[in-house]
Amino acid sequence: MLGSPDNGVPVLKTEDARRRRLIMPLFVLSLVALLVLGLLWNRGNDSKIVGAGSTLAAPLIERSATSYRNAFTADNPERPDETGGDWVLDGSGLVYEPVGSMGGIMRLNSDPEVDFAVSDYPLAAETVDGRKLGQFPIAAGAIAVVHNLDLGGKQLQLDAQTVANIYLGTVKRWDDKAIAALNPGVALPAQDITPVHRADGSGSTQGITNWLSTNSPQWNDGPGTGPAITWPQGVGSAAERSSGVVKAVKATSGAVGYVEPGQARAAGLKVATLRNGAGDFVAPASEGMAAALAGMDWNSADHFTRVAPSADATGAYPLTVPIYVVMEREPQQEKDARRALSYLDYVVTRYDASASKLGYLPLPEKGATQVDAYIKDTFPYAP
Incomplete structure (x- = not known):
């Protein structure tokens, strides 16, 4: 029989109709749950790592990611977690979003998909500790x-x-x-x-x-x-x-x-x-940047916030800036964060001549050693 109108349209009041009204919402909720689970599963099994931040550092990040992939193409695919081979062998690589240093830090804070932020300036040590982050330089650039x-x-x-x-x-x-x-x-x-x-x-x-x-x-x-x-x-x-x-x-x-x-x-x-x-x-060339970094204190205390190139040294380029990476100490996607650290370690320790050709300056040996020790001490998931 026809029941009372619903928005001007008569509605069937039968047992089948009532069952449909109960079942349809449950069906929709089930589809939504499956979709969410699918997205989470894909994120957990997606080999992309995601970075965001400095536009100044964008060429360094993009070119070094390609170099990292090429350097590890011979890795044993049976040991992807240990070698980083899963990140390079399936060809999906790294996504970097050059949204500016401030934008990258905001993305890291709000978006679990972002594995690391890149900034041309350091966060205050209190901020790094308060947000359970880690912060370290990977190279030097110039403005x-x-x-x-x-x-x-x-x-x-x-x-x-x-x-x-x-x-x-x-x-x-x-x-x-x-x-x-x-x-x-x-x-x-x-x-x-x-x-x-x-x-x-x-x-x-x-x-x-x-x-x-x-x-x-x-x-x-x-x-x-x-x-x-x-x-x-x-x-x-x-x-x-x-x-x-x-x-x-x-x-x-x-x-x-x-x-x-x-x-x-x-x-x-x-x-x-x-x-x-x-x-x-x-x-703004490598010689002037090197002069600005010479004699710099690479002490990792206060998360490298004391790292300051000299603008007063003879031959120093005054707008030399360290390039920092900021990461979470307790990330939601630990596997992706571990792969990101593997890539970043490559930039710090091995991406030297190529970085110089792009107009960046690799960290000196003393700085790279300090960064390596800091990573191992700060991030429990470090490879």
């Missing part, structure tokens, strides 16, 4: 100040105070006397400067603003230091990620920005030399 100027083949020279004034908006033209004083004999154009900065939370922003704050009282008292700061209003433009900065500088005559040197070279952008604390103008 290049790039520009879109035709200087007739001459090299642009800048110092921290002048770069700070450009981003503060007090130095507005390329022929400003402050820039001219740093570049004797260079025909600087009578052209407006368009400064470009990162819109997202970035280790590159942390690095360059720390350099500016250290050398410019006006900057230190104003925007200050951080991966995401409040930039002076009405000065220049913002761009998402390093790729956005590259695109904006390349498209705008007279623009200036900051990115990783290898990405700058790949895009055909010109790179400025920067004056360090010793008064030298230095390019």
Whole structure:
């Protein structure tokens, strides 16, 4: 028989209808449960490891992952857990999401799929301990100040105070006397400067603003230091990620920005030399980065937060930055975390010449030894 209307549609009130009403929700719930179990099973058996973070470090991570795969293709497939062969032999490899240093740390904190985060700046030791994390450097990189100027083949020279004034908006033209004083004999154009900065939370922003704050009282008292700061209003433009900065500088005559040197070279952008604390103008190359790292204390106390390249040593490139990895000490997917550590150990101990060709600097032997010991002491699942 027909029952009372339901939203204007008569409804059959029979025993079969009642059973269907009871069974259908149970059936749907069963399907959802099976789907969730399937996703969890696939995650547990998926050989991909997932990293996220620094765009500055993206070329290093992506190229070294390929090198790691090639290095282990001869591993015994009968011992995948011990050798890392399961990660390389089935060809699925590593997924890296260049979402910026801050974004990578946030992803690690919120997404169990992410096995490690990469950052151009260290987390405070209290944060690392409070969140049950581990943190260690894997290499060193650099931040290049790039520009879109035709200087007739001459090299642009800048110092921290002048770069700070450009981003503060007090130095507005390329022929400003402050820039001219740093570049004797260079025909600087009578052209407006368009400064470009990162819109997202970035280790590159942390690095360059720390350099500016250290050398410019006006900057230190104003925007200050951080991966995401409040930039002076009405000065220049913002761009998402390093790729956005590259695109904006390349498209705008007279623009200036900051990115990783290898990405700058790949895009055909010109790179400025920067004056360090010793008064030298230095390019972001391996020699200048090595000088900045020379004599550095690699003590692992406080999770390597004391690791600080020198900007004052002779020949040192002042925007040399360590590249850190952050991982959980008690991950949900321990097998994937163990494979991630195996890969990262390869970057620290074996990926030397190739890293240099990309514009990064491998850790010196003392640093690599300290990192290896730290990994074994910090992560219970270390291979």
